[in-house]
Amino acid sequence: MTLEEFKKTLSDESPPEGLDKAVQALWHDANGDWDTAHNLAQSVGDTTGAWVHAYLHRKEGDLSNASYWYSRASRSMPKTTLEEEWEQIVSELL
16 A cells, blocks of 8 residues: 555545554544554554654654654654654555
8 A cells, every 4th residue: 555545545434454553543643533543553562653652742742752752663753744754654654
């Protein structure tokens, strides 16, 4: 699935079948459901989950917590927009 194909699913009632939890989290985030996105990201116990978790806390405005999760993901906090980071994460994870 490409980024553009993924974006087209954002108007669906639920995320497409077969997506891993980190990508599902980003789908829910794009649909305004931060809590579900956060719960899904938190349930992924690797650097991918940490990266999505970091992005969500950055979006929330909790930069201290975001910094911690970026560190767990072995990444630096980006200087890009949230939209650009969302697209980067989705593109890399798909």
